[in-house]
Amino acid sequence: MNILLQDPFAVLKEHPEKLTHTIENPLRTECLQYSPCGDYLALGCANGALVIYDMDTFRPICVPGNMLGAHVRPITSIAWSPDGRFLLTSSRDWFIKLWDLSLPSKPLKEISFDSPIWGCQWLDAKNWLCVATVFEESDAYVIDFSNDPVASLLSKSEETSLSSTPDHGYVLVCTVHTKHQDIIITGTSKGWLNFYKFHSIFQSECIHSLKITSSNIKHVIISQDGGRLAINSSDRTIRQYEIHVNNETSTVELILEHKYQDVINKLQWNCILFSNNSAEYLVASTHGSSAHELYIWETTSGTLVRVLEGVEEELIDITWDFYSMSIVSNGFESGNVYMWSVVVPPKWSALAPDFEEVEENVDYLEKEDEFDEVDEAEQQQGLEKEEEIVIDLRTREQYDVRGNNLLVERFTIPTDYIRIIKMQSSSG
Amino acid sequence: MSLPQWCPPHSNLKINPMTGEDVYCICKKPDYGELMVGCDGCDDWFHFSCLHIPGQFKDLVFSFFCPYCQAGITGKNKDAIMNGEMNLPKTLWKRKCRLSDCYKPCLQDSKYCSEEHGKEFVDDIWARLKTDEDKVKVKKMVEQTEHVDKFKKFGQADFINNDIVIKNDQEKEIFDQIVARDSTLKILENDLRELQEKTLPLFKKKFELLEVYLSWLDNVYTEIRKLDDDIAANMEGDKTSTKGTNKKKKNNSRSRPRRNICGYYSTYEQAPCAVEEFVAEIGKDEESTTIRGVCTKWKCNRHSDWVSTNQEQYLQQIDSLESMQERLQHLIQARKKQLNIQYYEQLLRKGL
Numbered sequence: 001m002n003i004l005l006q007d008p009f010a011v012l013k014e015h016p017e018k019l020t021h022t023i024e025n026p027l028r029t030e031c032l033q034y035s036p037c038g039d040y041l042a043l044g045c046a047n048g049a050l051v052i053y054d055m056d057t058f059r060p061i062c063v064p065g066n067m068l069g070a071h072v073r074p075i076t077s078i079a080w081s082p083d084g085r086f087l088l089t090s091s092r093d094w095f096i097k098l099w100d101l102s103l104p105s106k107p108l109k110e111i112s113f114d115s116p117i118w119g120c121q122w123l124d125a126k127n128w129l130c131v132a133t134v135f136e137e138s139d140a141y142v143i144d145f146s147n148d149p150v151a152s153l154l155s156k157s158e159e160t161s162l163s164s165t166p167d168h169g170y171v172l173v174c175t176v177h178t179k180h181q182d183i184i185i186t187g188t189s190k191g192w193l194n195f196y197k198f199h200s201i202f203q204s205e206c207i208h209s210l211k212i213t214s215s216n217i218k219h220v221i222i223s224q225d226g227g228r229l230a231i232n233s234s235d236r237t238i239r240q241y242e243i244h245v246n247n248e249t250s251t252v253e254l255i256l257e258h259k260y261q262d263v264i265n266k267l268q269w270n271c272i273l274f275s276n277n278s279a280e281y282l283v284a285s286t287h288g289s290s291a292h293e294l295y296i297w298e299t300t301s302g303t304l305v306r307v308l309e310g311v312e313e314e315l316i317d318i319t320w321d322f323y324s325m326s327i328v329s330n331g332f333e334s335g336n337v338y339m340w341s342v343v344v345p346p347k348w349s350a351l352a353p354d355f356e357e358v359e360e361n362v363d364y365l366e367k368e369d370e371f372d373e374v375d376e377a378e379q380q381q382g383l384e385k386e387e388e389i390v391i392d393l394r395t396r397e398q399y400d401v402r403g404n405n406l407l408v409e410r411f412t413i414p415t416d417y418i419r420i421i422k423m424q425s426s427s428g
Numbered sequence: 429m430s431l432p433q434w435c436p437p438h439s440n441l442k443i444n445p446m447t448g449e450d451v452y453c454i455c456k457k458p459d460y461g462e463l464m465v466g467c468d469g470c471d472d473w474f475h476f477s478c479l480h481i482p483g484q485f486k487d488l489v490f491s492f493f494c495p496y497c498q499a500g501i502t503g504k505n506k507d508a509i510m511n512g513e514m515n516l517p518k519t520l521w522k523r524k525c526r527l528s529d530c531y532k533p534c535l536q537d538s539k540y541c542s543e544e545h546g547k548e549f550v551d552d553i554w555a556r557l558k559t560d561e562d563k564v565k566v567k568k569m570v571e572q573t574e575h576v577d578k579f580k581k582f583g584q585a586d587f588i589n590n591d592i593v594i595k596n597d598q599e600k601e602i603f604d605q606i607v608a609r610d611s612t613l614k615i616l617e618n619d620l621r622e623l624q625e626k627t628l629p630l631f632k633k634k635f636e637l638l639e640v641y642l643s644w645l646d647n648v649y650t651e652i653r654k655l656d657d658d659i660a661a662n663m664e665g666d667k668t669s670t671k672g673t674n675k676k677k678k679n680n681s682r683s684r685p686r687r688n689i690c691g692y693y694s695t696y697e698q699a700p701c702a703v704e705e706f707v708a709e710i711g712k713d714e715e716s717t718t719i720r721g722v723c724t725k726w727k728c729n730r731h732s733d734w735v736s737t738n739q740e741q742y743l744q745q746i747d748s749l750e751s752m753q754e755r756l757q758h759l760i761q762a763r764k765k766q767l768n769i770q771y772y773e774q775l776l777r778k779g780l
Contacts, residue, residue, distance in 0.1 A: 068748045072740040093737050114694055115730040136730045 012401060015281050015296050016327050016340040019310030023058055027051065028335025031317045032328060033078040037410050038321030041328060042087060043337065044075025050089055050099070052413065055324070062413050067105035071095060077119035079130070084411035088130055090117035096132055098145050101413050111149035113141075123176050123184065123198065131174050131184055140174040140186050144201045152201050154184060168192040168209075173219055179226030180245050183207075183252075187217030191233060195245075195252045208252040212239065219272050223279030228299065229254065230282060232272045237261050238284060240299060258302035260284070260295075267291055270315065271329075274299075276322040277403065281305070285315040285329055294318065294329060294340075308340050323404050434480065435495045438502065453478050454495065465489055469497030469504060469517055484531040490520040588768050589761065602774050607767045616763060620756040628749045635742040641696035642735065644703065649688050651707040690728030693721055 027045035034041055040061075041053045048071030052062040064087065065071070073093035080087055086108070087099040096117055097107040113134050120132035120143070128145035131154070143151045169190030177183035184196040184204070191213035198204040212231055219232035222243070229243040238260040244253040260269075260282070268287035275281035282297045294308040294315060314332040321328070326341035400406050431437070435454055444451050449458040452473040463483050464473045468491050476483050479495070497503040500516050508514040522533035525541035526549050532541035540546040557563050573579045592607065594600045607613070689710070693700065700706065700720040709719045717725050 067752055068745065070744070072744055073737060093741060094734075114692065 013325065013342045014275065014402075015283070015306060016308070016325055016342050017306065018340060018343050019308070019338060020326075020341045020343065021058060021339040023053065023337040023339070025051070025330075025335050025337060029317075029330035029337050030074045030335075031077055032319050032330055032337060033080060034319045034321045034328065035080050035084045035411075036082055037084065037408060038323040038326070039084070039410060040413065041319070041337070042078045042080070043330075044078050044089060044091075046074045046335065048072045048075060048091055048093060050075060050078070050087070052101075054413075055321075061415075062101065062104050064099045064101070064104040065097075065106060069097065069107045069110065071097065073116075076117055077121075079121050081122060081125040083125075083409045086125065088120050088122065090120040090132060092116040096120050096130075096143065096149075098128075098149075101411065104413070109145050109149050111143060111145075111151055113151070118172055119174075121174065121176055124181060129201070131176065133171050133174050133186070136170050138168070138170060140171050140184065142184075142198065142201050142204070150201065154186070154196050154198075154204050166211075168194070173217055175220045175222055177226055177245060178222050178224055180247050183245055183247075185220050185222070185229075187212075187220045187231065187233075189216045191215055191217060193217065193220070193231065197250055205250075207250045210254070213237070218269075221272055221274055223274045224276050225278045228257075228274065228279045230272055230274065232269050232284070234268060236266055236268050238269055238272055238282070240282065240302075258297075258299070260297055260302070262286070265291065271318045273318045273320055275320065283308075283318055283320065283327060285318055287314070289314055294327065310340075311338050322402060323400065325402065431495050431499050431501075438496045465492050467492055467494040467497055469493045470502040472502075485521070488522045488524055488531060488533055490522045493517040493519050588772075589765055592768060592771060598778075599775070602778070603771060606771045606774060607764075610763070610767055613760065613763050613767065616756060616760045620753065620760065623749060623753050623756065628746070628753065631742055631745045631749065635739070635746065637697055638735075638738055638742065641693065641699060644699040645691045647703045648691070648706055651703055652688070652710065655707065688726075690723040690725045690731050690734075692723040692728065692731035692734045695721070 025043060025045065027043075027047055027049050029043045030046050031044040032041060033044075034055075039055060041055055043051045043053065045051060050064050050070065051060045052064070053059065054061040071089065071091040071093050073091050075089050075091045077090045078087060079089075085101050087101065088096065089099065090096045094114065094116060095110050095112050097110040100108040113132075115135040115137075118133040118135060120130050123129040123131045123142065130143050130145065132141045132143055132151075134141060137153070139153045141151045142154055143149055167190060169188045169192070171186050171188050174184060174186040177185065182198045184198055186194045186196070188194070191211055193210055193212050194206055195208035196204045197207050213233045213235050216234040217231055218234060219230075221230050221232075222228070226245070227242065229241045231239045231241075233239070239256060240258045240260070242255040242257055244255075245251075246253075265288075270285040270287045272282060272284045275283070279299055282299050284295050284297075286293060286295065292309070292311050292313055292315065295304060296306040296308065297303065298305045308327065311329075311331060313334060315329040315338070316332050318327060318329045320326075324341060326339055328337060328339045330337050396407060398405065398407055439456060441451060441456050443449065444456075444458070447458075451458055452464070453475045455475065455478050459473070463476045463486060465476060465479075465481075465486075466473050472494060474492075474494050476486070493503070497517055498519070500506060500509045503509070503517065505514050505517075509516055523539075524530070525532050525534055525545055526539045527541075527545045530541055530545055534541055538546070540549065554563075554566075557566065570579065592603060594603055700722055706719065706722070710724060717723060723731055
């Protein structure tokens with residue numbers, strides 16, 4: 001039904017509540033990522049396959065690398081370009097591959113390192129820049145895919161040579177500031193958080209560095225508006241900060257807002273994710289075979305508002321589509337994909353607003369002027385006046401009811417008709 | 429299968445209790461000599477008219493099953509069908525003669541019930557040819573072959589898949605125009621050439637090089653093992669001289685696992701140096717983890733599994749390239765056939 005006709009409080013729920021779909025994936029999902037507008041869901045599988053599902057039909061529609069050059073080891077991360085056409089995948093087979101979904105049969109470009117890749121992210125998709133973290137490396141890599149792919153360490157150059165700087169351990173995660181696209185944040189195995197200002201692929205400077213904890217930093221996430229930062233570390237704590245970056249003076253300020261812990265079971269968190277815009281909610285998956293839920297907290301008060309249940313296995317990776325308000329997570333044992341979404345009960349009376357649902361019979365009371373005779377000319381005039389208001393049917397609305405931008409460019413994966421025909425003729 | 433709409437529910441009635449007559453069919457009426465058919469499932473008899481089967485079909489029944497047997501209500505194999513071990517039976521018909529108003533079954537290996545009807549059918553087609561020109565054409569086609577068996581195979585020859593043999597300039601012109609200048613075919617052929625000459629050999633070479641390097645590494649491993657054994661033997665010698673305190677040491681040397689170096693080498697196109705030379709360098713420099721670019725860590729997390737990852741990578745590439753090659757060959761063949769047909773059609777049109 002038309003979402004605009006619905007009760008706004010039922011529609012505008014800011015997080016999903018019910019398990020609505022399960023996608024069975026025999027290839028075992030290792031990680032997943034929604035396309036920027038939630039049209040597609042990319043699944044990275046244990047055997048290195050990358051499968052893209054169409055989220056209207058819940059069917060796979062594209063398997064990049066089906067002709068040549070798919071990964072041969074589990075995929076560790078997937079990143080969509082903002083226009084939804086290009087995909088970056090990193091894998092345990094030491095490769096980072098760039099895919100163009102208009103020609104998905106083989107990778108557009110690829111680069112190999114000499115150890116497994118933890119993950120990679122776009123730094124600047126327009127200029128083909130991305131950042132990646134590699135197994136047992138002291139720093140993250142910046143990769144330029146514009147020509148032949150080139151990788152360079154986010155060098156700390158002189159600083160590292162000084163013996164006074166403490167051992168930061170290996171870099172495990174990195175992320176890019178959502179508002180200041182030249183700020184890269186990395187987290188290390190010894191609990192250090194480093195902020196870099198990116199100038200060019202061979203030059204970037206460390207502008208801030210601080211020790212958060214003494215254990216591994218597993219995730220660093222930043223809200224869409226760039227005001228909140230959350231860190232998931234293996235000391236079983238999610239720390240949420242308010243972050244201020246001054247680009248001119250290159251200073252970073254962090255203020256601790258909340259710490260989220262499972263006090264009773266002392267669980268670790270597998271994955272964390274913010275909701276859209278100013279990140280009013282934080283969702284996390286729980287580690288361990290006994291826990292099968294996703295927790296959602298309200299970030300301003302730090303209170304737990306919802307536990308997403310219904311799955312009978314541990315959940316790993318999470319991705320959240322804000323257009324359809326659905327959260328998707330993959331199971332650890334079966335590799336299946338679970339989807340929670342907002343279920344809106346159909347309310348047909350909304351289609352005829354002058355009709356009212358009544359609990360019991362009501363005696364109808366005629367209104368004072370209800371059956372008065374109206375002067376026909378006057379009525380005609382009134383109608384004409386109404387008609388004079390020009391209704392704009394062409395301009396597209398910029399925002400949907402949830403405040404998501406509707407004018408974002410959406411890429412549609414082309415249908416490979418030749419392949420379909422060939423498959424049909426070979427099977428028939 | 430469920431019962432058809434016109435069929436009443438099954439009843440076990442065999443004798444009319446009022447009259448004492450035997451009753452048959454779905455209508456449960458006695459036999460008045462109407463045309464009937466026996467069911468192969470329940471051995472009951474059924475009227476053609478009750479089952480809505482035209483009487484002309486009486487010679488065409490091969491194996492008949494009544495609606496109840498077809499629905500699995502009655503029949504010899506009812507239980508097996510219920511358990512899903514057998515499929516529901518279905519009535520089978522013989523093929524009817526090709527003449528439209530003849531309802532006799534066909535002869536073996538024929539489309540007609542008799543030789544006469546075959547002749548009648550062909551005569552009818554002949555009579556329908558309108559112009560004399562058509563008649564001449566058909567006559568010519570028939571006379572192409574001297575025997576009917578050859579005529580049957582007519583048009584099945586795969587000359588259309590073969591390369592065209594050009595006899596004169598005019599034919600060459602048409603050939604150039606249609607076949608030689610076809611861009612789709614050219615692209616396909618180029619793709620195939622590049623695949624066969626460049627891409628595929630490249631990956632095969634890489635795979636072989638990796639194998640070569642691995643055998644070199646194997647030699648290194650055996651050399652290292654020899655060295656280890658030598659050291660162990662020496663220690664053994666030492667121990668015999670100082671009995672008493674060596675018991676612990678001895679255990680140590682025995683329980684020490686035989687681990688190999690990681691051996692990862694980023695450019696394994698050729699072995700870095702001779703095996704002896706390499707082994708001699710091992711252990712000289714305690715600090716460094718590489719010798720001439722080869723990782724010499726005893727337990728290397730970083731490069732763990734590098735051999736099988738690389739091998740799988742190449743094998744997968746070779747595999748997909750080979751299937752791509754096959755696909756391209758199929759496409760080229762299909763395109764050639766298309767073009768050849770176009771070529772011959774053009775020849776006919778020009779009357780050559």
